[in-house]
Amino acid sequence: MSCGEPHETDCAEVLDHLYEFLDHEMPAGEGHKLEVHFEECSPCLEKYGLEQAVKKLVKRCCGHDDVPSDLRDKVMGRIQLIRSGQTPPDVELSTDADSHRATAE
Incomplete structure (x- = not known):
């Protein structure tokens, strides 16, 4: 996915690290690069919002089940x-x- 515009951080790189960002598992400073990218790139921001909504839904529906x-x-x-x-x-x-x-x- 790409919006076709040049960015400091490539869309593919942002999407490769999206779940790390959502789970707050990125190294210090790396998350800021994604935040800047989301401000510039509406397709990636939309993907982020969608994945964030799915994560919340899964947590609400399955958050109480223990994972083996x-x-x-x-x-x-x-x-x-x-x-x-x-x-x-x-x-x-x-x-x-x-x-x-x-x-x-």
Whole structure:
């Protein structure tokens, strides 16, 4: 995504770090670059607003459920693979809790 205008920080870079920004996990000073970009780039600002709304909705609907630690580990492993440029395997991210639920139904 790009608005077609030149920016100090490229749209692709901003979108690559959007979730880190939303989760307040960016190094000090890096978040300011994204804030400046959002002031200049309405497509990226719109994407930021959409992702922020989805994050709030998920938190409101699912914020009270405990996430199994093995699921978190699997998701974080996939994120690391993607960030390193590798393709993650096409495997569902199920947990032991999911298999217990499925057999109980």
